[in-house]
Amino acid sequence: MVDLAVCDRCGLCLPLCPPAAIHLALSDLLVDRQTCTGCRKCVAPCPVGALAMVDA
Amino acid sequence: MPDVDLLVVGAGPAGAVAAAQAKRAAPELDVVLLERDRAVGAPVRCAEGVGDAGLREFANPDGAPWVARKISRVIFIAPDDSEVRVAERDVGWILDRTRFDAHLAAEAVAAGAELLVGTEASGMTRTPDGRWHVAVRGLRGASTYRAKVVIGADGVEAMVGRWAGLDTRVPARDMESCAQYVVQGIDFDPDAIYLQFGDAVAPGGYAWIFPKGVGIANVGLGLVALKSDGRNARQYLDAWMDRRYPNGARTGYTVGGVIVHTTVQQTYADGLLVAGDAAHMINPLSGGGIVNAMKAGRLAGCTVAAAIRAGDTSARRLAAYHHAWMELLGQDHVKYYRIKRALESVDDAFFNALARTVNAIPAERRTLGRIFAHALVQHPQLIPVAARFFI
Structure with a gap:
């Protein structure tokens, strides 16, 4: 999930996501939960810690 | 349509x-x-530094309203905080992006x-x-x-x-996670950019001070998250700021990613x-x-x-x-990337020792080439990389 209060919409996480499950749309960051494989590659690199895995 | x-x-x-x-x-x-x-x-989403020669191919920076500061020196800071001033002329510019x-x-x-x-x-x-x-x-x-x-x-x-x-x-190892403040009311050489290396400061990257004016600078860092101790880039930057500029006014803030790949x-x-x-x-x-x-x-x-x-x-x-x-x-x-990968194997002690050796060279003769030569003498495992780089 994305903490939108913390997320700066910088786009860093998009090229890290193997299945391209993260989208920046009209400056909102969206994670497609159908496509996300839970690989966590986006979590640590987020400069502000806005990304976290949650159990569905 | x-x-x-x-x-x-x-x-x-x-x-x-x-x-x-x-x-x-x-x-x-x-x-x-x-x-x-x-x-x-x-x-x-940028530290706004640019080299003089490259910039001039596209725009004349002399007196331009989109320039913040001319830079004529580079100061490297080793992990132990010792500084190395490098003599260069017309190094570059800090832009107002x-x-x-x-x-x-x-x-x-x-x-x-x-x-x-x-x-x-x-x-x-x-x-x-x-x-x-x-x-x-x-x-x-x-x-x-x-x-x-x-x-x-x-x-x-x-x-x-x-x-x-x-x-x-x-790949995650080729993504630099960056955070930066615009800081006012701090003391530094306004004609120099500062770059500090060190595992405790910015693992896999470096921290920077890029002057936008006297007492005003972009102060930031980039790191590779795979090498971090669990803190994110903003937390590393806060720690560095607290140590170097606890009284600076943080008047702006930005984050972003820099892809350091081919x-x-x-x-x-x-x-x-x-x-x-x-x-x-x-x-x-x-x-x-x-x-x-x-x-x-x-x-x-x-x-x-x-x-x-x-x-x-x-x-x-x-x-x-x-x-x-x-x-x-x-x-x-492709060559720079090989050097980057080779540098990943050197540690803080290497940078500290290099700073001491280079500071023994008279300041006016300290060029990036000589620094590189000393680095090779101290760390022979870099020589194969250097050979490929110069061939």
Whole structure:
């Protein structure tokens, strides 16, 4: 999930996501939960810690 | 459905120069330049440093309103806080990107391109008539542009390339996570940029102080998250700030990613090119990408203009852009990347020892070349890398 209060919409996480499950749309960051494989590659690199895995 | 010859996605340095260049090379073309943000150049996601010679190929910085500060020195700071001043002349400039990017975009408009701010591309498909249909939405509502060629200059997120089937993914070890404050009321040499290395400061990257004026600077860092102790870039930066400038006023804040890799394997497809950060054209050793983006934009604009005039916008024709880029800078980046990987094996003790050795050289004779030579003497395992680099 994305903490939108913390997320700066910088786009860093998009090229890290193997299945391209993260989208920046009209400056909102969206994670497609159908496509996300839970690989966590986006979590640590987020400069502000806005990304976290949650159990569905 | 608006019908255009060239649609450029992203009005940063790569996109703005590409649009201007295409229009200058072929004035009859309809060129549209899209910018998602409501203002070109904002928010700034950049330390704003640029080399003198590269910048002058595109714009004259002397007295320009988009320059913040001229830089004439580089000061390296070892992990133990010892400083090494390097004598160089005309090192470079710290830009005001809000004004610089707007200046480049205005040049594209002056050349005849149409600029749409607050407008983003949200997807695209290739149609049987050999055009791209690009879904666009923004201040004027939603529409679909039909374009002969699309240039993806959409920065680190690089979605245009992905939509066209190019592989623009980045391995985590080649992504620098960056955070930066604009800080006021601090004491430093306003004619120098400072770079500090060290595992406790910025593992896998470095921290920087880039002056925007006397007492005002971009203070930031980039790190590789795989090497971090669990803290994110902002937390590392807060710790560094608290130690160096506890009383500085943090008047601005930004974060972002810098891809320190080599150019994507393929920067072209039928009716499509990618340029700048979107094509991973950043110097993987320094993390600098502004001049590279402008050089790629210039190549892309020229290539596309000639291709449209010739009535052939196939991947085969547009591949000329890729080859020209690789010859211009792409091959150098492959070498820089090897050095970057080799430097990953050196530790804080190496940088501390190097600082002591280099400081024994008289200040006026301390050039980057001599520093590199001393580094090789101290760390012979770097020699194979250096040999490949200089051959």
